[in-house]
Amino acid sequence: MALYETRRRRNALAKSMAVAATIFGLTWLVLILAVLLWEGFSGLSLAVFTQMTPPPGSAGGLLNPIAGSLVMTTIAVAIGTPLGILAGTYMAEYGRYDKLAFVVRFINDILLSAPSIVIGLFIYEVMVAQMGHFSGWAGAVSLAVIVVPVVVRTTEDMLILVPDTLREAAASIGLPRSLMIRKVAYRAARAGMVTGVLLAVARISGETAPLLFTALNNQFWSLDLNAPVASLPVVIFQFALSPYKDWQQLAWTGALIITLAVLALSIIARSLASARKSS
């Protein structure tokens, strides 16, 4: 009987550990979001979206970093998405079992979780050091380097899910392979591929490390991509570490804006993906 007692007690202990661990994990989510909402909303006003970043000690907004982030994100997606979709297409449609696709898959998975600060250093060496100055282009390209592996991954996964019977049907009516991919496979996998792009946008909209020494920062209104451009994450970084109360408040508000944007994007992406699954 003693053995049964020990086993029962050990089981009860493990079960309560599992419950405790789950509560522990969820507590952090609640704590972080609660503080973020509390601190962020108290500074949220129209001025945040209409005024420039202020000098220390005066009121202002976040218009120029928001605009800079939007522009750089758009360019990054415009560069990274086609590249990622094409590469993913090769791996799923042409080289599903060949060596190149195998190597690319492996390398792509490593790029997917490579430290983003290293990507910043890479673009610094390739673009900033060559051009001689920090620029919005360099920032956008470093974000694009982060977009590519995300899009490659989801494109490949989604294309592989497309039933081969669809491809065979297309081939049997004489459709050339490239048209089959574009007109049939892409269409069948569209929702999933859009999800991938949305996830990539969510990923880069909070990225700070690769922008620190590519796009740098800019205190003023500037969308000149050949000059330093402000971005929301970098401004948060700078303002949060400053001793000025106004700046710290703006950092919280910026953090709230980014988090809400990221959460909205991932919820849209998720509902797109599940809508496809249920249909």
Added chain:
Amino acid sequence: MVDVAFEGGSAMTVRDQADRAQVLQRLRIGDIAFRHLTRAAAIVVLLILGGIIVSLVIGAWPALEKFGFRFLTSEVWNPVTEKFGAIAPVYGTLVTSLIAMLIAVPVGLFIAMFLTELCPLWLRRPIGIAIELLAGIPSIIYGIWGLFVFAPFLQQHVQPFLIDTFGNVPVLGNLFAGPPYGIGVLTAGLILAIMVLPFITSISRDVFEAVPPVLKEAAYGLGSTTWEVSRYVVLPYTRVGVIGGVMLGLGRALGETMAVTFVIGNAHRVSPSLLAPGTTISATIANEFTEAVGDLYTSSLVALGLILFVITFIVLAFARLMLMRLNARVGA
């Protein structure tokens, strides 16, 4: 374009045939072009990785040439005299990641066990989504929260307690020596633990769910408890996948920049105390790169980046190999 190829029918004139040949030719060229385009894009992915390695090596070369192997063993980091050594940031990177993994791995595995074995069905989805939301929060949010909320909390409530409790214990005392700064190696490690927890949880949950129900039911049928099923059936079956997931989380922790930079204190020294400020590779680069004057300083920072990339590359490659082995087995 395609429709043209289908028109023509039986009464085909010479001209129609010529048209048809032309369209076919065009399609054939388009086909080849598209194939090569996608192939080129796939190769670009390889070039990106190659470019990262080559540019980092070139950028790091002046420092590596000047300091040689001493770069890896020296603790000095002095921009004024231009003497640089990587040991302090490498040490900080490894210690913060170790703290993070020590906490996140057991907690993550227990959450995964809860989600797959214990959780009522209606709760599974919401908790799963919440964990994934935690994974989606940008790292700078963890950083700002760590700086303004978590570090002061630790400084006032947790660290004095640690110092009082362990400060006078012979060996442990060294880990908790010094005043409670709030920011420091321990704080950074804890923030990292919160950050990698969702990654480890979601991968473990996925591999736990892949265990064939028959195996678990057989064990339950023999009278095993939930804990025994998890420990002696699920965990051994999924070992490879769990190790892969843990390594993936470790890769994240090693390379994480923003969450750490806010709370580590950026002090270039190796201190046995976990409460002391320290630095990591990524925090050093983030803090100092734009202010680095002189080629040697910049080059030393790039060399740090190269070290970080090599470490994470090995860890991530190992993780992928593990996960690939798992997939191969599941597929077989």
